[in-house]
Amino acid sequence: MASxxxxxLLLFLCLAAVASAQLSPTFYDTSCPNALSTIKSAVNAAVQKENRMGASLLRLHFHDCFVQASSFPSLAPSCMASRLG
Structure with a gap:
């Protein structure tokens, strides 16, 4: 009964933490309006310098979302939403 x-209680606390940690696609629009263009130009420059960088970044994204979130299945949808947003 106690277990x-x-x-x-642990499940509730985990779900509460996930629910309150949502980012929106416009999160940095006011605090750092040039963030998206800066990131795009840095990624494009890195891919131009080293062709394999695109695949490396894709692999990094995969491990962030799917491998680490597989131990907590409830995190996978929020992880994908924050990265696809």
């Missing part, structure tokens, strides 16, 4: 209560 199920502790499990339920």
């Amino acid at each position: 199920s209560s502790v499990s339920a």
Whole structure:
């Protein structure tokens, strides 16, 4: 009985943390309006310098979203939404 209560409490705390940590696609529009263009130009320059950089960044994204989130399946949708946004 006590272990199920502790499990339920831990599940609730995890879900509450995930629900309150959502980013929106316009998160940096006011605090750093040039962020998107700066990131795009840096990525384009890196890919021009080293062709494999695009694949490396894709691999990094995969590991951030899918490999680490697989231990917490409830995190995968929020991870994808924040990166696709």
